[in-house]
Amino acid sequence: MSPRRMPAASDAVGWREEPLRITVDGEPVDGVAGQTIAGVLLAAGRLAWRRAPSGAPRGVFCGIGVCFDCLVTVGAERDVRACRRRARDGDVVTTQSRGTGDGEPPDAPRGVDEGGEVPHGDDL
Numbered sequence: 001m002s003p004r005r006m007p008a009a010s011d012a013v014g015w016r017e018e019p020l021r022i023t024v025d026g027e028p029v030d031g032v033a034g035q036t037i038a039g040v041l042l043a044a045g046r047l048a049w050r051r052a053p054s055g056a057p058r059g060v061f062c063g064i065g066v067c068f069d070c071l072v073t074v075g076a077e078r079d080v081r082a083c084r085r086r087a088r089d090g091d092v093v094t095t096q097s098r099g100t101g102d103g104e105p106p107d108a109p110r111g112v113d114e115g116g117e118v119p120h121g122d123d124l
């Protein structure tokens with residue numbers, strides 16, 4: 001489980017997590033029922049999962065379904081806003097990027113650059 005989630009023993013309400021697992025580009029990623037796909041990705045440390053045509057990394061920007069920065073493919077459905085779609089156990093998520101013009105989409109970013117910096121502001 002991710003260290004970003006509250007441990008069950010610390011939850012004063014006594015809420016219990018119901019685990020789920022999705023795959024993202026073939027990799028299993030664990031989450032809990034009620035999280036959005038973006039929430040699962042963020043909790044797993046993935047801050048960006050696609051690239052804009054300029055090559056800039058994209059992930060969650062608004063978090064409320066307005067900006068479309070968080071688009072993914074879920075099953076056969078393209079252009080799903082990850083911040084608006086609840087993750088379901090077994091979801092098959094594929095990251096998507098608009099091509100850069102060379103016919104090949106760029107690799108999906110992993111969220112943190114090699115220097116350990118988290119991209120933000122104009123970097124996203």
Ligand code: FES
Binds near residue numbers: 060061067069083
């Ligand atoms: S983060 Fe803006 S639409 Fe999902």
